[in-house]
Amino acid sequence: MRNTAKITTAVLAAGALTLGLSACGSDKDSASDTSGPLVVGASTVPHAEILTFIKKNLATKAGLDLDVREFSDYATLNPATEDGSVDANYFQNQPYLDEFNEKNGTDIVPVVTVHLEPLGLYSKKLKNADELKSGATVAVPNDTVNEARALKLLDANGIITLKDGVGNAATPKDIAENPKNIEFKELEAAQTPRSLDDVDAAVVNGNYALEADLSPAEDALVSESPKDNPYGNFLAVKEGGQDDPRVKKLAKLLTSAEVRKFIDDEYAGSVVASF
Structure with missing residues (x-):
């Protein structure tokens, strides 16, 4: 192929x-x-x-x-x-x-x-997103659109809360509530799956997940809904x-x-x- x-x-x-x-x-x-x-x-x-x-x-x-x-x-x-x-x-x-x-x-x-x-949240240490502990480290893509997309994914699943009206340029500075005090590690999108040994979880683009033999359908702790995406x-x-x-x-x-x-x-x- x-x-x-x-x-x-x-x-x-x-x-x-x-x-x-x-x-x-x-x-x-x-x-x-x-x-x-x-x-x-x-x-x-x-x-x-x-x-x-x-x-x-x-x-x-x-x-x-x-x-x-x-x-x-x-x-x-x-x-x-x-x-x-x-x-x-x-x-x-x-x-x-x-x-x-x-x-x-x-x-x-x-x-x-x-x-x-x-887009999905993956981990080699956790079986579900609820297991994220206080002070956990989460890797996210560092380009503007995909970082915002990653943060929106976490927001949609109750892990963080973004400020109202945040658009496609959101960064960790736009987080209104971070109850687990998650630390964000901003990486090039291609590096996020490679970071899984070093962080508690990582938000990974679907194409890079597939390259890393991760299945968004089976391995993601949480993932985007395709509806109105x-x-x-x-x-x-x-x-x-x-x-x-x-x-x-x-x-x-x-x-x-x-x-x-x-x-x-x-x-x-x-x-x-x-x-």
Whole structure:
């Protein structure tokens, strides 16, 4: 499933333009160029796996030449989309994209929402969230949107209480009540599952949980509800790219019955189709 080319942050920083040129064999500076393969950057699990399923089973019949590029650091995907190193990306939700566009003056837009990865609280020391003791240490992602999302998860399950009106930029400073005096360890999202040996519990993104062989459906002490959840992951492009016929073909395939079945069978509730 993971025979796609892994792109490290260092390689991207050193040669994003070279990557774009070698990937497509054409000048990626031309937004109107829709010849050659559609190059899509994606985080490893489940995004690249879903795209690889499409590449192997659906793309050829649909007349789509799909080039899947696997990124180990999702923070590099929007910059790669903005500078033309890839034609599209598949990894993020709306609050994350809104923050990125606002901070960077970019205009990356969603094309189609595909799935939700429920955020979960995990522990190697506890069997349920009620066992969190006073002074317990909980790791949370340190990027703005996912940290707020993690704190909202804890709030929804009565572990903390956030101040009224807190939005998608909440931090531990926005906690109104912390009855167990929990100490928060803010880490890069990819590091949260690796911290489980050192903390009492960690809030982990669904994709990183899967990479760490954790099942959001079975192993999480508490997890997000999919109902009315704003954090569905979607295919995204630079403004104008949504008119690319290759992008339209991929959007249709991503929301096909075949992909829904693949998500249901492969992830057993750890990833939930949103279409």
